[in-house]
Amino acid sequence: MASDDDPASARQRALQLMQKSKELEDEIQDQMQILKANNATLTSPLLDPQGFPLAELDLPTIRSARSKIIMLRNDNNQLRQQIALLLESALSASQSQPALKQTTAVDHLPPSPSSHTNRKPFARVNSVVQGSPSSTAGLRENDLIIRFESLDSSNNDRLRALPSVVTEGRTIQLLILRNSSEEVGLSLTPRSDWGGRGLLGCHLLPI
Numbered sequence: 001m002a003s004d005d006d007p008a009s010a011r012q013r014a015l016q017l018m019q020k021s022k023e024l025e026d027e028i029q030d031q032m033q034i035l036k037a038n039n040a041t042l043t044s045p046l047l048d049p050q051g052f053p054l055a056e057l058d059l060p061t062i063r064s065a066r067s068k069i070i071m072l073r074n075d076n077n078q079l080r081q082q083i084a085l086l087l088e089s090a091l092s093a094s095q096s097q098p099a100l101k102q103t104t105a106v107d108h109l110p111p112s113p114s115s116h117t118n119r120k121p122f123a124r125v126n127s128v129v130q131g132s133p134s135s136t137a138g139l140r141e142n143d144l145i146i147r148f149e150s151l152d153s154s155n156n157d158r159l160r161a162l163p164s165v166v167t168e169g170r171t172i173q174l175l176i177l178r179n180s181s182e183e184v185g186l187s188l189t190p191r192s193d194w195g196g197r198g199l200l201g202c203h204l205l206p207i
Contacts, residue, residue, distance in 0.1 A: 007089075014086040017079050018187075021171065024076040025189065029169050031072070034065040042066055042193045077136060080187045084138065087185045121146050121177050122153035123204040132201020137188040139202055140178065147175040158206045166190050168199055 035041055040062045046054060053059055121144035128134045128141055146152065149165040149172045156162065165172060167190065174186040190199035 010086045010089045014083050017083050017086070021076055021079045021083065021187070024072050024079065025169060025171060028069055028072045028076070031065045031069045032169065035062060035069075038062050038065075040065075042069060043195070076189075080137070083187060084185065119146050119175075119177075119183070120153040121207060122151075122156050123148070123159055124207050125176075126203040126205045129196050129201040132194050132196055133189055133191045134200050134202035137174075137186050138184075139174070139176070139186060139188065143184075144177040144207070145174065145204065146177055146183070147173075149173055156206075159204055162204075166199055168192055 038058050038061055040046075040057065046057060046059055046062065048054055123145040125134075125139055125141055125143040125145070128139050148156070148162060151161055151165060169189065169191070171187050171189045174188055176184050176186060178184050188200065192199055194201060
């Protein structure tokens with residue numbers, strides 16, 4: 001039986017958690033639609049200036065949806081952290097072992113050095129806003145972007161193609177180079193309700 005340090009086992013477990021993460025994202029989108037149907041967001045006021053509940057709003061439904069979204073996002077953040085740890089474990093184990101023919105479904109994993117040959121960075125993270133989706137995903141200032149979902153150094157059109165792969169609520173898989181030597185896979189979910197500008201909360205510069 002493969003141990004937890006076996007790259008194939010770590011990747012398989014990551015695949016399972018990614019599927020659970022996708023299911024949580026779908027549930028979040030369902031609850032967001034409930035808010036939208038009730039003319040509300042996660043941060044819109046429920047009281048009038050005098051402090052009374054707005055009569056035109058279904059407050060129990062809105063509060064329930066908000067609570068579920070917060071709970072689901074917390075659960076999903078924990079899953080993404082586990083996925084990142086598993087991928088780092090698989091990468092470390094792969095680098096310490098002789099090259100083997102891959103027999104797992106690595107094409108369905110977040111981008112990793114073993115799943116894509118183009119590893120030339122095409123953008124640098126100039127800044128990350130605290131509390132933003134990028135910050136939650138673990139992106140850091142001065143990280144170098146190797147892969148941004150389906151985009152890499154060959155097809156990003158000096159970052160002009162990024163909007164084509166950014167959709168609110170749909171997780172983007174990133175491969176980054178950190179500290180000039182460490183390659184890290186991240187999962188970033190664009191959101192508009194985090195309290196700042198844009199869906200990502202980071203500023204990228206082409207390189």
